[in-house]
Amino acid sequence: SQQGEEDPQALSIQEGENATMNCSYKTSINNLQWYRQNSGRGLVHLILIRSNEREKHSGRLRVTLDTSKKSSSLLITASRAADTASYFCATGLYGNKLVFGAGTILRVKS
Amino acid sequence: GAVVSQHPSRVICKSGTSVKIECRSLDFQATTMFWYRQFPKQSLMLMATSNEGSKATYEQGVEKDKFLINHASLTLSTLTVTSAHPEDSSFYICSASLGSSDTQYFGPGTRLTVL
Numbered sequence: 098s099q100q101g102e103e104d105p106q107a108l109s110i111q112e113g114e115n116a117t118m119n120c121s122y123k124t125s126i127n128n129l130q131w132y133r134q135n136s137g138r139g140l141v142h143l144i145l146i147r148s149n150e151r152e153k154h155s156g157r158l159r160v161t162l163d164t165s166k167k168s169s170s171l172l173i174t175a176s177r178a179a180d181t182a183s184y185f186c187a188t189g190l191y192g193n194k195l196v197f198g199a200g201t202i203l204r205v206k207s
Numbered sequence: 208g209a210v211v212s213q214h215p216s217r218v219i220c221k222s223g224t225s226v227k228i229e230c231r232s233l234d235f236q237a238t239t240m241f242w243y244r245q246f247p248k249q250s251l252m253l254m255a256t257s258n259e260g261s262k263a264t265y266e267q268g269v270e271k272d273k274f275l276i277n278h279a280s281l282t283l284s285t286l287t288v289t290s291a292h293p294e295d296s297s298f299y300i301c302s303a304s305l306g307s308s309d310t311q312y313f314g315p316g317t318r319l320t321v322l
Binding site for chain 1: 252304309
């Protein structure tokens, strides 16, 4: 399977702390994307980083990409209770196909 | 931003019946739409890629005769689960992309329960 792996599987932190999630993948990619999913809902696109980029920021989000290690990380700074959700990385392949990682369940306690 | 809708949001059906799920791009024309299924507490698995006016491309292991996909217009794709069985119960999510854009916009999902 091309599906990537994410760690940790679950993360529980206090409000205000930073949350870091990691993603590893197996194949060459065009880009890597991070999505968020609230329970029983659809996915919300958070950020896209291209294969020739190493770091990208969007608000409280920081994404890094290391293509030599085939890994990426998502950092959420100053977390809020509303950040509680599942977070998925997805590798963008040819034809705009996405292959999703297993996901990290983040719980932010207030 | 680009909005994708799905209908219905929830459906319960009897075993052996067929169920149609619609995916619409509301404010843009989607040349490509994707269908995923997600089991509880698991990730999304791509089922098929649908391009307007052509046959869908199914992922390995997905039965094309069971999961019929039609992409008749640039704003609508439908997934029909034929002769549904309890093991087909799942969360089905569609997404749409704009031309050569790398970003996919996801619908809110359809919860299918087959009794």
